[in-house]
Amino acid sequence: xxxxxxxxxxxxxxxxxxxxxxxxxxxxxxxxxxxxxxxxxxxxxxxxxxxxxxxxxxxxxxxxxxxxxxxxxxxxxxxxxxxxxxxxxxxxxxxxxxxxxxxxxxxxxxxxxxxxxxxxxxxxxxxxxxxxxxxxxxxxxxxxxxxxxxxxxxxxxxxxxxxxxxxxxxxxxxxxxxxxxxxxxxxxxxxxxxxxxxxxxxxxxxxxxxxxxxxxxxxxxxxxxxxxxxxxxxxxxxxxxxxxxxxxxxxxxxxxxxxxxxxxxxxxxxxxxxxxxxxxxxxxxxxxxxxxxxxxxxxxxxxxxxxxxxxxxxxxxxxxxxxxxxxxxxxxxxxxxxxxxxxxxxxxxxxxxxxxxxxxxxxxxxxxxxxxxxxxxxxxxxxxxxxxxxxx
Numbered sequence: 003x004x005x006x007x008x009x010x011x012x013x014x015x016x017x018x019x020x021x022x023x024x025x026x027x028x029x030x031x032x033x034x035x036x037x038x039x040x041x042x043x044x045x046x047x048x049x050x051x052x053x054x055x056x057x058x059x060x061x062x063x064x065x066x067x068x069x070x071x072x073x074x075x076x077x078x079x080x081x082x083x084x085x086x087x088x089x090x091x092x093x094x095x096x097x098x099x100x101x102x103x104x105x106x107x108x109x110x111x112x113x114x115x116x117x118x119x120x121x122x123x124x125x126x127x128x129x130x131x132x133x134x135x136x137x138x139x140x141x142x143x144x145x146x147x148x149x150x151x152x153x154x155x156x157x158x159x160x161x162x163x164x165x166x167x168x169x170x171x172x173x174x175x176x177x178x179x180x181x182x183x184x185x186x187x188x189x190x191x192x193x194x195x196x197x198x199x200x201x202x203x204x205x206x207x208x209x210x211x212x213x214x215x216x217x218x219x220x221x222x223x224x225x226x227x228x229x230x231x232x233x234x235x236x237x238x239x240x241x242x243x244x245x246x247x248x249x250x251x252x253x254x255x256x257x258x259x260x261x262x263x264x265x266x267x268x269x270x271x272x273x274x275x276x277x278x279x280x281x282x283x284x285x286x287x288x289x290x291x292x293x294x295x296x297x298x299x300x301x302x303x304x305x306x307x308x309x310x311x312x313x314x315x316x317x318x319x320x321x322x323x324x325x326x327x328x329x330x331x332x333x334x335x336x337x338x339x340x341x342x343x344x345x346x347x348x349x350x351x352x353x354x355x356x357x358x359x360x361x362x363x364x365x366x367x368x369x370x371x372x373x374x375x376x377x378x379x380x381x382x383x384x385x386x387x388x389x390x391x392x393x394x
Contacts, residue, residue, distance in 0.1 A: 041179040046194065048180065049187035050222045051229065052078040056188060075189040079181060089259050194218070206371070213370040220362050227326035228266060235272075235318055236262030242310035243283065247303070253286045261311070265318065268342050268354050272318060276311035283307045 032039055052075075059074040069077075126141055187193060195214045202210045240258035243249045249257070260282075261275035287303055324335070338358065345357030368375075 037176075038179075041176065042183060044180045045183035045187055047225060048079070048082055048184040049191070050218065050225050051082055052184070052188045053191065053222050054226055055081055056191070071189050075185050078188050079184055083181070089263065094256070191218075209370050213366050216366045216370070217363050220366065221359055224326065224359065224362065227322075231318065231322040231326055232262040232265060234322055235265045235314055238314040238317060239279065239310065242313065243279075243307075246310060247283060247287070247306050249283055249286055253282075257282050257286075261314075266355065267351055268358070270346075270351070270354070272315050276308075276315065279311055280304070280307045
């Protein structure tokens with residue numbers, strides 16, 4: 003009587019072992035092809051950002067007819083690329099202003115070529131007196147030039163140039179791959195669901211497809227909300243820096259976009275952005291590179307900059323973040339805070355960046371397939387996270 007039970011236990015153990023081996027093999031394959039997996043993940047994020055744009059484009063009519071899907075996909079990707087390129091290019095004026103500031107400070111100082119020459123002559127005399135073995139013809143500038151020639155020869159320069167070219171080539175390939183994959187994800191919003199449905203067992207295929215739909219819906223709201231938050235923070239800071247601090251149009255725009263981008267990092271990002279923005283604002287305000295120059299007391303300018311960033315931070319905390327973190331992904335603020343703490347301790351800033359999307363995926367899968375587990379059921383019910391299908 004005991005033999006069948008023993009066989010069933012062995013079969014169960016064998017099944018679990020097979021699942022563990024399959025999971026380990028899947029993880030190994032994903033790690034080996036991690037660069038391709040990153041391309042697919044970035045393309046999926048681009049497609050999620052493009053869904054609202056596609057929804058608007060589908061309402062457009064050209065001579066009474068809708069636009070072709072391929073054309074709408076191209077327009078959507080071009081709009082997203084244009085937005086990100088615009089954000090990046092707005093940082094360039096700040097970098098240019100800082101370079102001009104440093105150059106202006108050097109020009110304003112009393113150091114010039116003749117003074118540098120006299121300083122070097124005195125240094126050469128002092129070294130020759132202290133170290134006669136150097137010779138009467140020893141010159142610091144010649145010794146430094148010889149060292150530079152020996153240490154940084156043509157081959158090393160060629161190697162550096164080759165490395166830079168390799169990085170640029172890899173970046174170009176990555177951008178092309180992301181854009182190419184994004185085109186098909188944007189063009190067919192059911193493509194990813196069909197891919198997942200084809201690899202899961204038949205008995206859970208319907209639930210898996212519904213889970214993918216829930217994940218896509220929530221992540222679309224999250225990434226779109228995150229983009230709105232970045233633009234909102236950047237807009238408020240730009241208005242404050244340009245109209246109140248009077249840094250000038252381009253410096254204010256560049257600093258505002260820097261603070262907006264850093265705001266993507268939960269909790270610590272806004273403070274990092276405020277600190278960097280304050281320092282840059284002070285440097286640009288009290289320099290010849292600033293558009294309006296400095297006309298106020300240093301402490302007044304410092305207090306003004308801090309007040310601008312604090313006001314933006316308050317608006318972000320009480321308006322933007324509740325809308326994004328709580329409503330868009332259907333999780334409580336305490337829940338999100340604990341997840342971010344764990345992710346920050348395990349993976350630092352990168353962990354905090356991917357924590358909320360990853361937790362959203364895990365949460366939806368748990369709600370779909372593990373609701374019989376009491377802690378998961380209580381957690382889901384406590385935050386009222388029913389299926390997103392009920393939202394319409």
